[in-house]
Amino acid sequence: MSVKFLLAAASFSFATAFAPTTSIIQNHHNAHRLQKQSQFFMVQGQGDSYKTVFVAGGSKGVGRLVVDKLLEEGHKVVALVRSDEALSELSSLKDVTAIKGDAMEYKDVEGAMDGCDAAISTLGGGSGAGEDGKWVDYVGNNNVIEAAGILGVTRVVLVTSIGCGSSKEATPPSVYEVLKNVLIQKEKAENVLIKYYTNMNWTIIRPGGLVSDTPTGKAILTEDTMAIGSIRRGDVADLVVRTLSSKNTQKKILSAVDPSIQSSANPDGKSAEAFALA
Numbered sequence: 001m002s003v004k005f006l007l008a009a010a011s012f013s014f015a016t017a018f019a020p021t022t023s024i025i026q027n028h029h030n031a032h033r034l035q036k037q038s039q040f041f042m043v044q045g046q047g048d049s050y051k052t053v054f055v056a057g058g059s060k061g062v063g064r065l066v067v068d069k070l071l072e073e074g075h076k077v078v079a080l081v082r083s084d085e086a087l088s089e090l091s092s093l094k095d096v097t098a099i100k101g102d103a104m105e106y107k108d109v110e111g112a113m114d115g116c117d118a119a120i121s122t123l124g125g126g127s128g129a130g131e132d133g134k135w136v137d138y139v140g141n142n143n144v145i146e147a148a149g150i151l152g153v154t155r156v157v158l159v160t161s162i163g164c165g166s167s168k169e170a171t172p173p174s175v176y177e178v179l180k181n182v183l184i185q186k187e188k189a190e191n192v193l194i195k196y197y198t199n200m201n202w203t204i205i206r207p208g209g210l211v212s213d214t215p216t217g218k219a220i221l222t223e224d225t226m227a228i229g230s231i232r233r234g235d236v237a238d239l240v241v242r243t244l245s246s247k248n249t250q251k252k253i254l255s256a257v258d259p260s261i262q263s264s265a266n267p268d269g270k271s272a273e274a275f276a277l278a
Contacts, residue, residue: 049245050075050117050118050155050244050245051075051076051117052075052076052077052078052115052116052117052118053070053075053076053077053078053116053117053118053119053120053244054077054078054079054080054112054113054116054118054119054120054144054153055067055070055077055078055079055080055119055120055121055122056080056103056109056119056120056121056122056123056140056141056144057103057121057122057123057124057140057159058077058079058080058081058090058122059079059081059082059083059086059089059090060086061122061124061210061233062122062159062207062210062233062236062237062240063120063122063123065233065234065236065237066120066122066237066240066241067079067090067093067096068237069237069238069240069241070241070244071093071094071095071096073241075095076095076096076097077093077095077096077097078096078097078098078099078112078113078115078116079096079097079098079099080099080101080103080108080109080112080113081098081099081100081101082100082101082102082103084100086098087100099111099112103123103136103139103140103143103144104130104134104136104139104140104143105143106143106146106147109140109143109144109147110143110147110150110151113144113147113148113151113153114151116151116153117153117155118153118155118156118157118244119144119147119148119153119155119156119157120156120157120159120240120244121140121141121144121145121156121157121158121159122159122240123136123137123140123141123144124136124137124159124160124161124182124186125137125182128181128182135181135182135185137182137185137186137189138185138186138188138189141158141160141186141189141192142188142189142192144156144158145158145189145192145193145196145197146192148197148200149196149197149200154199154200154201155200155201155202155244156193156197156200156201156202156203157202157203157204157205157240157243157244158189158190158193158202158203158204158205159204159205159206159207159236159240160186160187160189160190160204160205160206161179161182161183161186161206161207162206162207162208162227162228162255162257163175163176163179163183163206164183164186164187164190164206165187165190165191165253166225166253167206167225167226167227167255168183169225169226170225170226170227170228170255171228171265172228172265175265190204190253201250201251202250202251203243203246203249203250203251203252203253203254204252204253204254205221205236205239205240205243205254205255205256206253206254206255206256207231207236207255207256207257208227208228208229208230208231208255208256208257208258208263208265209229209230209231209263209265210230210231210232210233210236211230211231211232211233211261212232212233213232214232214234215232215233215234215235215238216232216235216258216260216261217235217238218235218258218259218260219231219232219235219236219238219239219256219257219258220256220257220258220259220272220274220275221239221243221254221255221256221274221275221277222254222255222256222257222272222273222274222275223252223253223254223255223273223275224255224272224273225255226270226272227255227257227270227272228257228263228265228266228270229257229258229259229261229263229265229266230257230258230261230263230265231256231257231258231261232258232261235256235258236256239256242277243277246277246278247278248276248277248278249277252275254275255272257272259271259272
């Protein structure tokens with residue numbers, strides 16, 4: 001894992017964890033109840049294809065590349081963006097509906113997602129917590145998950161990070177300490193999805209250290225919770241979009257790494273068994 005990656009991570013790991021409120025927990029119970037009521041019926045997005053996909057985090061980084069990949073595969077995209085610049089740029093693309101709003105505001109997320117067949121969230125901040133102590137890594141992702149549950153959007157792909165949950169032990173202690181605060185927030189979002197959305201077709205993808213170079217096409221998904229390494233952002237986007245329509249990723253938690261890239265976090269070159277997407 002590069003020094004640049006560690007320094008970038010350190011820039012946003014400075015705030016304390018944000019605890020879920022009672023109202024948020026109640027909303028999850030309501031969403032779970034609605035899902036149970038509809039689990040025997042055809043709901044939005046069921047089948048081989050998801051025509052319209054909501055993307056949170058689609059204005060930059062992995063999320064922006066996910067938008068391009070979705071368009072290549074023939075999907076229509078609805079992207080929630082905060083800036084006028086991103087709004088203009090994404091609105092210029094055919095089959096993209098860009099909506100200005102804030103993922104930290106639940107109603108903005110729900111309004112933008114309404115009518116979509118699936119949801120992908122790559123939300124994650126390089127700026128840490130806001131002035132109110134809230135992190136987009138938890139609150140923003142939580143809003144996406146909750147809105148999907150309420151609206152009946154049963155296909156969700158959540159992109160977090162190696163170091164969350166069962167993959168904590170894969171991360172070198174020195175790296176985990178740098179990333180600790182943000183990983184805690186991402187893990188809280190994961191836990192919401194796992195605990196409350198048992199009738200949803202969700203997948204969690206945990207990438208290793210992100211690199212902005214040209215994709216190698218050699219990255220893999222794995223169920224090995226000890227997998228560690230680096231991965232190009234473009235390869236993450238490719239795996240996310242391939243996972244979206246995969247028939248064997250329901251309720252799967254998968255790490256994403258590229259065994260062809262040397263990584264200081266994996267000096268011994270430990271390999272992981274690849275998960276084959278169906």
